[in-house]
Every structure is written in structure tokens, then in C-alpha cells.
Amino acid sequence: MRQARVLIAGGGVAGLAAARALRLRGIDDFALLELEDHVGGNSRAGAVNGLACPLGAHYLPVPDDAAPEVQDLLTELGLGHRVTGRWRLSAQGEQHLCHSPQERLYFRGQWQEGLLPVNDVGPQTLAQYQGFAQAVTQAQAQAAFAVPVSKRPFRQYQQSLDAITFDVWLNQSGWTDPYLRWYLDYCCRDDYGAGLDAVSAWAGIHYFASRHGFHAPGAATMERDGGVLTWPEGNGWITQKLAAPMGPRLQTGRIVTRIDVLKAGVEVDAIDADTGQAERWVAERCIVALPLFIAARVVRPAPPALQAAAQAARYAPWLVTNVHLREPLDDRPGAPLSWDNVIHAGQGAGQLGYVNAMHQSLSPVPGATVLTHYRAFGIHPAQRQWLYEQTWAHWRDGLLADLHAPHPDLAGKATRIDIMRYGHAMAVPVPGFASHAALAALQASPKGQRLQFAHSDLSGYSVFEEAFTHGHRAGMAV
Ligand SMILES: Cc1cc2nc3c(=O)[nH]c(=O)nc-3n(C[C@H](O)[C@H](O)[C@H](O)COP(=O)(O)OP(=O)(O)OC[C@H]3O[C@@H](n4cnc5c(N)ncnc54)[C@H](O)[C@@H]3O)c2cc1C
Structure with a gap:
């Protein structure tokens, strides 16, 4: 039997962010169990x-000011600094800006x-590009869209967008141009892994409204x-930096098969992928940085919010x-x-x-x-x-x-x-998923609870800032 004060299951961005948060709190007695031979997960x-x-x-x-945790990480890595309270890239950070x-x-x-088709498209297409850009600006005026999403709670406006697919919303709003729709479909597949007929209208608009807006030809790029x-x-450049200070606390090739909350602590079973040997770990607390569908299988018994969230996830x-x-x-x-x-x-x-x-x-x-x-x-x-x-x-x-x-x-x-x-x-942020009450419940585990959940799935979609912020929260709360 092996022991640690805190265990982290899963070594993607969220698990690594949790490990960093423990380090910042001065907690050295932890181990991270990751099934692959290398950490980083999707990154x-x-x-x-x-x-x-x-x-x-x-x-x-x-990152903008909605993601101060990511700004702080980049500062730690030498890529950013604060000047009179405002965060910005350092000269070293600017070297990594995409050329x-x-x-x-x-x-x-x-x-x-x-990436927006422009060569020889007709005036109708250009008019739809302009109109859609205005629609995104209007959405930004109606409600706050931010990355990470947990920083700006869903209001009624976002809830109503989350109830229908982007496809339905586009049809209702008259955005029918095939080139506009190709581009929007591409953006959804690129960020969410599924097209505009699968993701919610909230997700489709969030893509533009939370970051750079939609730029019709001739507008700022x-x-x-x-x-x-x-x-x-x-x-992987970032995940390797996050993993570097961890040394033997990083336990790769460990497949977590059971996480059990007992009165006195947490018991975690894992299989050593090299030897096939079962290992038992005990800890005071555990951060579950696993995809929801896996967490729901290994956490025993899976809390109702975890079961509901895993069932709703696609x-x-x-x-x-x-x-x-x-x-x-x-x-x-x-x-x-x-x-x-x-x-x-x-x-x-x-x-x-x-x-x-x-x-x-x-x-x-x-x-x-x-x-x-x-x-x-x-x-x-x-x-x-x-x-x-x-x-x-x-x-x-x-x-x-x-x-x-x-x-x-x-x-x-x-x-x-x-x-x-x-x-x-x-x-995939299918309709109803990002605003599902179960996701909020999993993020709201009180401080000091034996289990904390951390994974980009808790945001309803997957980007670095979401994963990192969940990991950081869990590492600070556990
Ligand atoms: C192809 C692709 C491209 C992407 N491109 C971008 C991009 O350019 N920018 C961006 O911001 N985001 C991108 N993403 C999104 C990406 O998922 C997030 O940025 C982030 O890496 C998610 O981290 P996570 O920790 O939430 O999840 P994961 O990466 O899913 O991490 C979960 C970890 O848990 C481990 N695990 C699973 N089961 C077990 C088990 N039983 N025992 C132990 N460990 C287990 C996994 O191996 C994994 O390491 C991309 C995703 C994909 C798939």
C-alpha cells in the first residue's frame, strides 16, 4: 500500500494545474497517477x-483578464508580467506569438x-458576413461571454441559446449563406469536435463572442x-514545463480503476501498465482530473451529479x-x-x-x-x-x-x-450540456471535501483555459 496526502487521478492540463496549485500551497506530499507513459493528455x-x-x-x-490563473502561469514561465497592475506578454512571451x-x-x-471564404464570393455572401458580425456584437452586448466560462455565470440569454442547436438558431435568424455556414461549421468542428448541427447556439456564439469577435472582410483581423x-x-511545451518540477510524484503508466471515499480518507486502486500489477494508494484527499465518463466509472459510489453529468456528455x-x-x-x-x-x-x-x-x-x-x-x-x-x-x-x-x-x-x-x-x-457542447446543473454541482465541492473534480469536461467543452482553471481551483480547494 502506498500513501500520499493528496492524490491526483489524471495528468492532462487539469491534473497538472492541480499539482501546480498544491506546490504553490506548499503541499509536497502528493502523487499524480496518469495512465499514459507521458503526461499532458490532449496537450x-x-x-x-x-x-x-x-x-x-x-x-x-x-489570455485576457477573465483568465488570471493562466496569466499567472505564463508569468511563472517567463512569458508575461504585470505592468502597473495590467498583465501583458513579456518580450520572451512575444517570441512565442504566432508569426x-x-x-x-x-x-x-x-x-x-x-479562413473565411472571400475569393469571388457574391455580394449576398458579403452582406451575410457583415450581418453575422453585427449579430455577434449584439450578443456581446446582451451578455458576458468569457473564457473560462465559469467566470461568467450563464444568464437567461445564454440559457436560451443553449437550448437549441446552432443550426436551428442560424436558420431562425436567416443566416443561410453556404459560405458563411461552411465557415461556422468549420469553427465548431475545430474547437468543439462537432459541427453546427450538433453544438448548441450558445457554443456557436461563444466561440466568437468570448474572444475575437467575427471579422467580416475588411475588418480588423x-x-x-x-x-x-x-x-x-x-x-505540449506548456505541459512539459508543468510536469518538470514534479519528479517522482509523477506516476505515469498507472491506470486508475477505483476511487473510494472512506470515512478516514480516500482509497485508490491503480494498475501498473508495465507490469500489470495492482497497486493500492491511500490519501487524505483526491482530485479527480479525469474525463467525466471515466470518473463516473471509477468513483465508487459515483455521486448523483457525476452520474448525471456523465450521462449527458457526448x-x-x-x-x-x-x-x-x-x-x-x-x-x-x-x-x-x-x-x-x-x-x-x-x-x-x-x-x-x-x-x-x-x-x-x-x-x-x-x-x-x-x-x-x-x-x-x-x-x-x-x-x-x-x-x-x-x-x-x-x-x-x-x-x-x-x-x-x-x-x-x-x-x-x-x-x-x-x-x-x-x-x-x-x-461536445451539445444543447443543454454547458448549462447542465450537474456540471455546476461538480465544480462547487466545498473546500476541504475529500474529492474535488477537475477536467475541461466540467465546462461543457475543451480548451486549455477551461482545463487549467478547473485544475487550479481543485488544487486550491482540496
Ligand atoms: C486533437 C485535439 C486538439 C486540440 N487542440 C487544442 C488547442 O489547440 N488549444 C486548446 O486550448 N485546446 C485544444 N484541445 C483541447 C484540449 O482537450 C484541452 O486544451 C486540454 O488539453 C484538456 O485537458 P484536460 O486535463 O481537461 O483533459 P485530458 O487531456 O483529457 O486529460 C485527462 C488525463 O487523464 C488521463 N486518464 C484517463 N483515464 C485515466 C485513468 N483511468 N487513470 C489514470 N489516468 C487517466 C488521460 O490519459 C489524460 O492524460 C484539443 C484537443 C484535441 C483532442
Whole structure:
């Protein structure tokens, strides 16, 4: 039997944030149990042929004042500081701001700047872009949208948006233009793993209203709205920094199978993935930084709020493919290789394009690189089965087909293709989920309670700031 004052189950961003919070409180006697060989969860770093690349999350928007916990983390990492009370990036932090050109779209046979289809779209489309931008501004005036969501409680306006799908809301509001809808669907799949017919209208609007707004052509670009931080290994850069001070308190290859609250403490069973041996841990308290569907299986007995939240959760599977190229791809007409490169296809096509791992390199001569290609599969459970059953060759061929039109030379220059399958990558903000009372109940465990819950699922959708803030709260409260 092994002992620690506090146990953390799960080593994603939330679990690592909880560990950092314990460290800040001077609590050293803790252990973090993570089933994989490396921590980071969806924000893990990878490498192909020696070149760093993301295995999942690849960027963090520069946090605003709604996310002071994330600002403090970046300060600790040397990337930010406070000047007369206001937080801003330091000179070192600015080096990690995504360089230009940031985004391009392969549309009608050529690359255009930005992801909103603009080349030769008609006046009706442009009018809908303008109108939707105004609708987002109006939504911002009606209610506060913030990341993390827990900082701005849901008001009636958000509740009513959360009751219907984004698709229904768009139809009701007259936003029917196919290019506008393609772009909105792309944004939902990119952030939420499912399209506008699956996510709530709250989620669809939150995407724009909480951060950078919606910019119709000619308006200010996202680059002027604080920008995004990125690294060759994606957000794995941050999770590796979070894990670095933990030493032997980090117990990887440990599959938590049972978390039991007893009168005197918490008992946790885990399996050592290398040896297959069962281990028993006892602790005074435990932070459950696991996805809801797993937490509901291992916490015994699962509290009613956990059962209800897990039942309401819908998860999107994702596929991440890292392609090592021995030399740069040929230039095609239009905008140059950017950080984020998206191919325009039909609504619901699943592919989300690729990011270039060498984008932040200052070398004047482009050379070998890794392209990280993303694909999200929505909420239909059959998609998960399909992702599970298909072979590597199937996904390789799918990738080459997806990128063939803009990059016919890719197959000849690729030296290695690695795939990463996530069966339950992220909770999708389907109608009613983000405002579900059970999520609020799980966040409201009183200070000092034996179990604290921490995971991005508690926000109803998954981004770094949500995961980190839940982990920090739990680490401070346990
Ligand atoms: C492909 C992809 C791309 C993304 N891109 C971005 C992005 O660019 N920017 C962004 O902000 N967000 C992005 N996200 C969202 C991302 O999920 C969050 O940023 C964040 O990493 C979530 O952290 P978490 O701790 O809440 O969850 P998780 O990452 O799910 O962490 C949970 C951890 O628990 C572990 N675990 C599970 N079961 C057990 C068990 N039984 N025992 C022990 N350990 C267990 C898991 O292995 C995992 O490490 C992306 C997600 C995916 C899938």
C-alpha cells in the first residue's frame, strides 16, 4: 500500500494545474497517477524523425483578464508580467506569438489569406458576413461571454441559446449563406469536435463572442486581437514545463480503476501498465482530473451529479496525423504556407487542415518539417467504431487524398506518417450540456471535501483555459 496526502487521478492540463496549485500551497506530499507513459493528455508533445510536433492541442490564445490563473502561469514561465497592475506578454512571451502568415484557405483552386471564404464570393455572401458580425456584437452586448466560462455565470440569454442547436438558431435568424455556414461549421468542428448541427447556439456564439469577435472582410483581423501563442510541439511545451518540477510524484503508466471515499480518507486502486500489477494508494484527499465518463466509472459510489453529468456528455473522436516531409512542398498559386492551412470542402467533411510545426522557425531557408493534420468526427458513436477499426493505411490514404489538390507532391516528399487516435477526445457542447446543473454541482465541492473534480469536461467543452482553471481551483480547494 502506498500513501500520499493528496492524490491526483489524471495528468492532462487539469491534473497538472492541480499539482501546480498544491506546490504553490506548499503541499509536497502528493502523487499524480496518469495512465499514459507521458503526461499532458490532449496537450501532449510528440516528435517525428527528431522534429517536435503536437500530438493534440497546438495553441493558446493570449489570455485576457477573465483568465488570471493562466496569466499567472505564463508569468511563472517567463512569458508575461504585470505592468502597473495590467498583465501583458513579456518580450520572451512575444517570441512565442504566432508569426505571420497565420491562416490560409485552399478555395476554388488556390490559397487565399484567412479562413473565411472571400475569393469571388457574391455580394449576398458579403452582406451575410457583415450581418453575422453585427449579430455577434449584439450578443456581446446582451451578455458576458468569457473564457473560462465559469467566470461568467450563464444568464437567461445564454440559457436560451443553449437550448437549441446552432443550426436551428442560424436558420431562425436567416443566416443561410453556404459560405458563411461552411465557415461556422468549420469553427465548431475545430474547437468543439462537432459541427453546427450538433453544438448548441450558445457554443456557436461563444466561440466568437468570448474572444475575437467575427471579422467580416475588411475588418480588423484576429492577429490584432491579442494573438495566439504556439510552439513546434504545440501546448505540449506548456505541459512539459508543468510536469518538470514534479519528479517522482509523477506516476505515469498507472491506470486508475477505483476511487473510494472512506470515512478516514480516500482509497485508490491503480494498475501498473508495465507490469500489470495492482497497486493500492491511500490519501487524505483526491482530485479527480479525469474525463467525466471515466470518473463516473471509477468513483465508487459515483455521486448523483457525476452520474448525471456523465450521462449527458457526448464525446467527439479525433484523428491527428503527423507527416514528416524531407523538403518543403511546392508553392501553389496564392497565399504562402501559413501556420494553419485549411482546405475548403463540403460542410461536415471532417478534415480541419494542418499546422506547420516549423512555422516559428527563424531559419531563412525552409527545410524538413512536420505537418500536423486534424480531423474531428462529431458525436455519432458509429464514427468512433470506424476510427477504431480502420488501419493506418486507410488514414494515410485519406490524408493524401484530402491534401492532393493543393499538394500533389506531398506523397513523394513524406518520409513518415504517424497517426494518433482519440476515441473520446473532448466533450461536445451539445444543447443543454454547458448549462447542465450537474456540471455546476461538480465544480462547487466545498473546500476541504475529500474529492474535488477537475477536467475541461466540467465546462461543457475543451480548451486549455477551461482545463487549467478547473485544475487550479481543485488544487486550491482540496
Ligand atoms: C486533437 C485535439 C486538439 C486540440 N487542440 C487544442 C488547442 O489547440 N488549444 C486548446 O486550448 N485546446 C485544444 N484541445 C483541447 C484540449 O482537450 C484541452 O486544451 C486540454 O488539453 C484538456 O485537458 P484536460 O486535463 O481537461 O483533459 P485530458 O487531456 O483529457 O486529460 C485527462 C488525463 O487523464 C488521463 N486518464 C484517463 N483515464 C485515466 C485513468 N483511468 N487513470 C489514470 N489516468 C487517466 C488521460 O490519459 C489524460 O492524460 C484539443 C484537443 C484535441 C483532442
